[in-house]
Amino acid sequence: MTIDGQAEAFLEMLVAERGAAGNTVAAYRADLEDFEAFLGKRTTLQKAESASVSAYMASLKDVGMSARTQARRLSALRQFYLFLLREGRRADNPAAEQVMPKLAKALPKYLSESEIGALMQAAREMAGVPGLKVVAGLEILYSTGLRVSELLALPAQALSTDASVLMVKGKGGKERMIPLSDTAKAAARQLREAVAKVKRPVRYLFPGRDVRQAMTRQGFALLLKQVAMQAGVDPARLSPHVLRHSFASHMLAHGADLRSLQTLLGHADITTTEIYTHVLAERLEKLVRGHHPLAK
Numbered sequence: 552m553t554i555d556g557q558a559e560a561f562l563e564m565l566v567a568e569r570g571a572a573g574n575t576v577a578a579y580r581a582d583l584e585d586f587e588a589f590l591g592k593r594t595t596l597q598k599a600e601s602a603s604v605s606a607y608m609a610s611l612k613d614v615g616m617s618a619r620t621q622a623r624r625l626s627a628l629r630q631f632y633l634f635l636l637r638e639g640r641r642a643d644n645p646a647a648e649q650v651m652p653k654l655a656k657a658l659p660k661y662l663s664e665s666e667i668g669a670l671m672q673a674a675r676e677m678a679g680v681p682g683l684k685v686v687a688g689l690e691i692l693y694s695t696g697l698r699v700s701e702l703l704a705l706p707a708q709a710l711s712t713d714a715s716v717l718m719v720k721g722k723g724g725k726e727r728m729i730p731l732s733d734t735a736k737a738a739a740r741q742l743r744e745a746v747a748k749v750k751r752p753v754r755y756l757f758p759g760r761d762v763r764q765a766m767t768r769q770g771f772a773l774l775l776k777q778v779a780m781q782a783g784v785d786p787a788r789l790s791p792h793v794l795r796h797s798f799a800s801h802m803l804a805h806g807a808d809l810r811s812l813q814t815l816l817g818h819a820d821i822t823t824t825e826i827y828t829h830v831l832a833e834r835l836e837k838l839v840r841g842h843h844p845l846a847k
Contacts, residue, residue, distance in 0.1 A: 555587075555595065555596050555597060557596070557597050557635060557638075557640060558580075558583050558587075558596060558631065560634075560638075561579075561583075561630075561631050561634045561635075562576050562579060562580055564634060565579060569723055570722075570723045570724035571723075572700075572722075578623070578627075579627050579630075579631075582623065582624045582627035582628070583596065583627060583628075583631060585624070586599070586604075586607055586624070586628060589603075589606075589607045589610065590603060590607075597635065597640065597641070599645055600645050601645040601646070601648060601649070603645070604625075604628060604645050604646045604649050605649060607624075608621065608624075608625060608649060608652075611624060612652075618652040618653060618654050619652075619654055621652040622651055622652045622654060625646060625649055625651060625652070626651075628645075628646040628649075629644065629646040629647060629649075631646075632644040632645055632646050632647070633647075659796040659799070659800065659826055659827065660788065660793050660796060661793060661796040661797040661799075661800040661801075662784070662788065662789070662793060662794075662797045664801060666782070666784050667689075667693055667797060667801075669782040669783060669784060670689055670778055670779065670782045670784060670789070671686070671689055671690070672782065673778050673779075673781035673782035674686045674689050674778045674782075676781065677777070677778060677781070679745075680742070680745050680746060680749065681774060683738070683741055683742040683745050684742060684757055684766070684771075684774060685774040685775065685777075685778050686738050686741075686742075687735075687738040687739050687741070687742040687756070687757075688702060688757070688771060688774070688775075688791075689778075689794070690732070690734050690735040690738040690739075691705075691710075691735045691738070691739065692791060692794040692795065692798070693794050693797065693798055694731070694732040694734070694735045694798070695717070695729045695730075695731070695735070695798070695815070696729075696795050696798035696799055696802075696815050696816050697719065697729065697795070698721065698722075698791070698792075698795065698817075699768055699771065699791035699792070700768070701719050701720075701721055702757065702771075702791070703755070703757050703765045703766055703767075703768065703771060704720075704755070704765060705755065705756040705757065706754065706755060706756065707743065707746075707752075707753050707754055707755055707756050707758075708743075708756075709739065709756050710731060710735060710736045710739035710740070710756070711739070711740065711743065714731070715730060715731055716728045716729060716730055716731060717729045717730075717731050719817070721817040722817065722819075723819075725817065725819075727814060727815075727817050729815065730815075739756060742756065742757075743756065746758060757771065768791070771791065772790060772791065775789050775790065775791070776789065795816070796827075799812055799816060799824075799827050800827055802815075803827050803828070809821060809824050809825065809827075809828070812824050812827065
Protein backbone atom coordinates (compact mmCIF):
# COMPACT_ATOMS: atom_id res chain seq x y z
CA MET A 552 0.00 0.00 0.00
CA THR A 553 1.28 3.47 -0.87
CA ILE A 554 0.57 6.50 1.28
CA ASP A 555 -0.06 9.98 -0.11
CA GLY A 556 2.61 12.52 -0.96
CA GLN A 557 2.19 14.53 2.24
CA ALA A 558 2.85 11.43 4.31
CA GLU A 559 5.97 10.74 2.26
CA ALA A 560 7.11 14.33 2.89
CA PHE A 561 6.53 13.81 6.62
CA LEU A 562 8.65 10.64 6.63
CA GLU A 563 11.41 12.43 4.72
CA MET A 564 11.33 15.21 7.32
CA LEU A 565 11.82 12.64 10.11
CA VAL A 566 15.05 11.52 8.47
CA ALA A 567 16.35 14.92 7.37
CA GLU A 568 15.52 16.99 10.47
CA ARG A 569 15.35 14.47 13.31
CA GLY A 570 17.83 11.86 12.12
CA ALA A 571 15.22 9.11 12.55
CA ALA A 572 16.51 5.58 12.09
CA GLY A 573 15.20 3.26 9.39
CA ASN A 574 13.20 1.19 11.89
CA THR A 575 11.55 4.32 13.27
CA VAL A 576 10.55 5.56 9.81
CA ALA A 577 9.20 2.10 8.93
CA ALA A 578 7.07 2.10 12.09
CA TYR A 579 5.62 5.54 11.30
CA ARG A 580 4.89 4.45 7.74
CA ALA A 581 3.07 1.33 8.95
CA ASP A 582 0.98 3.38 11.40
CA LEU A 583 -0.06 5.90 8.74
CA GLU A 584 -0.86 3.12 6.28
CA ASP A 585 -3.05 1.40 8.87
CA PHE A 586 -5.04 4.59 9.52
CA GLU A 587 -5.37 5.21 5.79
CA ALA A 588 -6.71 1.68 5.32
CA PHE A 589 -9.24 2.32 8.12
CA LEU A 590 -10.42 5.49 6.37
CA GLY A 591 -11.01 3.57 3.16
CA LYS A 592 -12.82 5.65 0.56
CA ARG A 593 -14.61 7.85 3.09
CA THR A 594 -11.87 10.49 3.09
CA THR A 595 -8.16 10.89 2.56
CA LEU A 596 -5.34 10.73 5.08
CA GLN A 597 -4.69 14.46 4.66
CA LYS A 598 -8.35 15.49 5.11
CA ALA A 599 -9.34 13.16 8.00
CA GLU A 600 -11.28 14.83 10.84
CA SER A 601 -11.17 14.29 14.61
CA ALA A 602 -14.23 12.00 14.47
CA SER A 603 -12.32 9.64 12.19
CA VAL A 604 -9.34 9.62 14.54
CA SER A 605 -11.63 8.85 17.50
CA ALA A 606 -13.34 6.03 15.59
CA TYR A 607 -9.97 4.62 14.60
CA MET A 608 -8.65 4.63 18.17
CA ALA A 609 -11.88 2.98 19.38
CA SER A 610 -11.42 0.26 16.76
CA LEU A 611 -7.89 -0.45 18.01
CA LYS A 612 -9.20 -0.87 21.54
CA ASP A 613 -12.06 -3.12 20.35
CA VAL A 614 -9.65 -5.57 18.70
CA GLY A 615 -7.65 -5.83 21.93
CA MET A 616 -4.56 -3.92 20.83
CA SER A 617 -2.23 -3.12 23.72
CA ALA A 618 -2.39 0.36 25.23
CA ARG A 619 1.27 0.89 24.35
CA THR A 620 0.69 0.18 20.64
CA GLN A 621 -2.44 2.33 20.64
CA ALA A 622 -0.43 5.17 22.15
CA ARG A 623 2.26 4.80 19.51
CA ARG A 624 -0.32 4.90 16.71
CA LEU A 625 -1.90 8.05 18.16
CA SER A 626 1.51 9.67 18.60
CA ALA A 627 2.28 9.00 14.93
CA LEU A 628 -0.98 10.65 13.87
CA ARG A 629 -0.42 13.64 16.13
CA GLN A 630 3.04 14.24 14.72
CA PHE A 631 1.89 13.79 11.12
CA TYR A 632 -0.95 16.30 11.45
CA LEU A 633 1.27 18.71 13.36
CA PHE A 634 3.62 18.55 10.39
CA LEU A 635 0.75 19.36 8.02
CA LEU A 636 -0.33 22.21 10.29
CA ARG A 637 3.15 23.74 10.30
CA GLU A 638 3.43 23.31 6.55
CA GLY A 639 0.15 25.15 6.03
CA ARG A 640 -1.58 22.07 4.62
CA ARG A 641 -4.18 22.01 7.40
CA ALA A 642 -5.68 24.52 9.80
CA ASP A 643 -5.90 22.07 12.70
CA ASN A 644 -4.56 18.86 14.20
CA PRO A 645 -7.44 16.33 14.36
CA ALA A 646 -5.48 14.04 16.68
CA ALA A 647 -4.51 16.70 19.20
CA GLU A 648 -7.57 16.39 21.45
CA GLN A 649 -7.70 12.60 21.40
CA VAL A 650 -7.00 11.20 24.89
CA MET A 651 -3.80 9.16 25.04
CA PRO A 652 -4.39 5.56 26.24
CA LYS A 653 -3.26 4.98 29.82
CA LEU A 654 -0.06 3.01 30.05
CA ALA A 655 0.67 0.82 33.03
CA LYS A 656 3.99 1.76 34.58
CA ALA A 657 6.17 -1.30 34.18
CA LEU A 658 9.34 -1.51 36.22
CA PRO A 659 12.39 -2.11 34.04
CA LYS A 660 13.75 -5.63 34.23
CA TYR A 661 17.31 -5.87 35.49
CA LEU A 662 19.77 -8.40 36.86
CA SER A 663 21.37 -8.46 40.29
CA GLU A 664 25.02 -7.53 40.70
CA SER A 665 25.86 -11.14 41.51
CA GLU A 666 24.17 -12.30 38.30
CA ILE A 667 26.21 -9.79 36.31
CA GLY A 668 29.33 -11.18 37.96
CA ALA A 669 28.33 -14.74 37.04
CA LEU A 670 27.78 -13.69 33.42
CA MET A 671 31.20 -12.04 33.27
CA GLN A 672 32.87 -15.16 34.65
CA ALA A 673 31.05 -17.45 32.22
CA ALA A 674 31.90 -15.17 29.29
CA ARG A 675 35.62 -15.32 30.12
CA GLU A 676 35.43 -19.12 29.91
CA MET A 677 34.04 -19.07 26.35
CA ALA A 678 36.61 -19.85 23.67
CA GLY A 679 37.73 -18.01 20.57
CA VAL A 680 36.50 -14.78 19.00
CA PRO A 681 32.87 -15.41 20.07
CA GLY A 682 34.04 -15.51 23.67
CA LEU A 683 36.00 -12.28 23.28
CA LYS A 684 32.98 -10.65 21.62
CA VAL A 685 30.67 -11.51 24.48
CA VAL A 686 33.24 -10.46 27.11
CA ALA A 687 33.75 -7.10 25.40
CA GLY A 688 30.01 -6.69 24.86
CA LEU A 689 29.17 -7.37 28.50
CA GLU A 690 31.98 -5.15 29.80
CA ILE A 691 31.06 -2.22 27.55
CA LEU A 692 27.28 -2.46 27.90
CA TYR A 693 27.33 -2.87 31.67
CA SER A 694 29.97 -0.20 32.30
CA THR A 695 28.45 2.42 29.96
CA GLY A 696 24.71 1.72 29.58
CA LEU A 697 24.98 1.94 25.78
CA ARG A 698 22.10 0.84 23.57
CA VAL A 699 22.91 -2.30 21.59
CA SER A 700 22.66 -0.30 18.35
CA GLU A 701 25.30 2.09 19.71
CA LEU A 702 27.52 -0.80 20.76
CA LEU A 703 27.42 -2.60 17.42
CA ALA A 704 28.03 0.65 15.52
CA LEU A 705 31.34 1.25 17.33
CA PRO A 706 34.21 1.55 14.81
CA ALA A 707 37.09 -0.91 14.93
CA GLN A 708 39.40 1.56 16.68
CA ALA A 709 36.90 2.48 19.42
CA LEU A 710 38.35 2.34 22.95
CA SER A 711 41.87 2.05 21.46
CA THR A 712 43.35 5.24 22.94
CA ASP A 713 44.12 6.37 26.47
CA ALA A 714 41.04 8.62 26.43
CA SER A 715 38.88 8.24 29.51
CA VAL A 716 35.66 9.01 27.64
CA LEU A 717 33.97 7.78 24.47
CA MET A 718 31.95 9.99 22.13
CA VAL A 719 28.78 8.16 21.09
CA LYS A 720 26.17 9.21 18.54
CA GLY A 721 22.77 8.15 19.85
CA LYS A 722 19.15 8.65 18.86
CA GLY A 723 18.47 11.60 16.64
CA GLY A 724 22.19 11.93 15.89
CA LYS A 725 22.84 13.45 19.32
CA GLU A 726 26.33 12.94 20.68
CA ARG A 727 27.19 12.31 24.30
CA MET A 728 30.31 11.51 26.31
CA ILE A 729 30.54 8.16 28.09
CA PRO A 730 33.21 7.45 30.74
CA LEU A 731 35.21 4.30 30.02
CA SER A 732 36.44 1.67 32.46
CA ASP A 733 39.88 0.10 32.13
CA THR A 734 38.32 -3.37 31.93
CA ALA A 735 36.09 -2.32 29.02
CA LYS A 736 39.09 -0.89 27.14
CA ALA A 737 41.12 -4.04 27.82
CA ALA A 738 38.30 -6.28 26.57
CA ALA A 739 37.97 -4.18 23.40
CA ARG A 740 41.72 -4.39 22.79
CA GLN A 741 41.76 -8.19 23.16
CA LEU A 742 38.83 -8.53 20.76
CA ARG A 743 40.46 -6.19 18.22
CA GLU A 744 43.74 -8.10 18.33
CA ALA A 745 42.04 -11.48 17.94
CA VAL A 746 39.91 -10.32 15.00
CA ALA A 747 42.98 -8.82 13.29
CA LYS A 748 44.67 -12.25 13.30
CA VAL A 749 41.90 -14.12 11.50
CA LYS A 750 40.22 -11.49 9.30
CA ARG A 751 41.24 -8.76 6.90
CA PRO A 752 40.92 -5.15 8.19
CA VAL A 753 37.43 -4.55 9.53
CA ARG A 754 35.30 -1.44 9.97
CA TYR A 755 33.59 -2.35 13.23
CA LEU A 756 34.73 -3.42 16.66
CA PHE A 757 32.08 -6.16 16.53
CA PRO A 758 32.28 -7.42 12.93
CA GLY A 759 29.68 -9.78 11.49
CA ARG A 760 30.20 -12.79 9.26
CA ASP A 761 30.58 -10.30 6.45
CA VAL A 762 33.46 -8.29 7.88
CA ARG A 763 32.32 -5.24 5.93
CA GLN A 764 29.22 -5.14 8.12
CA ALA A 765 28.67 -4.87 11.86
CA MET A 766 27.48 -7.87 13.84
CA THR A 767 23.68 -8.10 13.84
CA ARG A 768 21.56 -7.63 16.94
CA GLN A 769 20.30 -11.18 16.53
CA GLY A 770 23.85 -12.56 16.42
CA PHE A 771 24.84 -10.67 19.55
CA ALA A 772 21.65 -11.67 21.37
CA LEU A 773 22.43 -15.33 20.58
CA LEU A 774 25.84 -14.97 22.22
CA LEU A 775 24.18 -13.51 25.31
CA LYS A 776 21.76 -16.46 25.50
CA GLN A 777 24.69 -18.88 25.34
CA VAL A 778 26.61 -17.17 28.12
CA ALA A 779 23.45 -16.93 30.24
CA MET A 780 23.00 -20.70 30.12
CA GLN A 781 26.65 -21.18 31.11
CA ALA A 782 26.20 -18.78 34.02
CA GLY A 783 22.99 -20.38 35.28
CA VAL A 784 20.93 -17.29 34.46
CA ASP A 785 17.58 -17.75 32.74
CA PRO A 786 18.30 -16.77 29.09
CA ALA A 787 14.82 -15.24 28.85
CA ARG A 788 15.88 -12.66 31.46
CA LEU A 789 18.96 -11.49 29.57
CA SER A 790 19.08 -9.07 26.64
CA PRO A 791 21.17 -6.01 25.74
CA HIS A 792 18.37 -3.79 27.04
CA VAL A 793 18.30 -5.67 30.35
CA LEU A 794 22.02 -4.92 30.68
CA ARG A 795 21.27 -1.23 30.05
CA HIS A 796 18.57 -1.34 32.74
CA SER A 797 20.97 -3.13 35.08
CA PHE A 798 23.61 -0.44 34.56
CA ALA A 799 21.09 2.31 35.36
CA SER A 800 19.55 0.52 38.34
CA HIS A 801 22.90 -0.30 39.93
CA MET A 802 24.26 3.20 39.32
CA LEU A 803 21.24 4.73 41.03
CA ALA A 804 21.45 2.27 43.92
CA HIS A 805 25.10 3.25 44.44
CA GLY A 806 24.37 6.97 44.65
CA ALA A 807 24.25 8.33 41.09
CA ASP A 808 21.85 11.25 40.62
CA LEU A 809 19.10 11.25 38.02
CA ARG A 810 20.51 14.11 35.94
CA SER A 811 23.87 12.38 35.53
CA LEU A 812 22.12 9.13 34.71
CA GLN A 813 19.97 10.91 32.12
CA THR A 814 23.13 12.18 30.42
CA LEU A 815 24.83 8.79 30.46
CA LEU A 816 21.79 7.02 29.02
CA GLY A 817 21.15 9.67 26.39
CA HIS A 818 17.53 10.28 27.43
CA ALA A 819 16.05 13.42 25.90
CA ASP A 820 13.58 13.80 28.79
CA ILE A 821 14.32 13.17 32.46
CA THR A 822 10.88 11.61 32.92
CA THR A 823 12.23 8.64 30.95
CA THR A 824 15.05 8.28 33.46
CA GLU A 825 12.69 8.62 36.43
CA ILE A 826 11.38 5.09 35.85
CA TYR A 827 14.48 3.92 37.75
CA THR A 828 13.37 5.70 40.92
CA HIS A 829 10.69 3.02 41.21
CA VAL A 830 13.43 0.40 41.25
CA LEU A 831 15.23 2.25 44.04
CA ALA A 832 12.00 2.76 46.00
CA GLU A 833 11.26 -0.96 45.80
CA ARG A 834 14.73 -1.78 47.13
CA LEU A 835 14.44 0.72 49.97
CA GLU A 836 11.07 -0.71 50.95
CA LYS A 837 12.54 -4.21 51.14
CA LEU A 838 15.46 -2.84 53.16
CA VAL A 839 13.14 -1.27 55.73
CA ARG A 840 10.95 -4.37 55.97
CA GLY A 841 13.98 -6.57 56.46
CA HIS A 842 16.02 -4.48 58.88
CA HIS A 843 13.90 -1.93 60.73
CA PRO A 844 13.01 -3.13 64.25
CA LEU A 845 9.39 -1.95 64.00
CA ALA A 846 8.89 -3.87 60.76
CA LYS A 847 9.30 -7.24 62.50
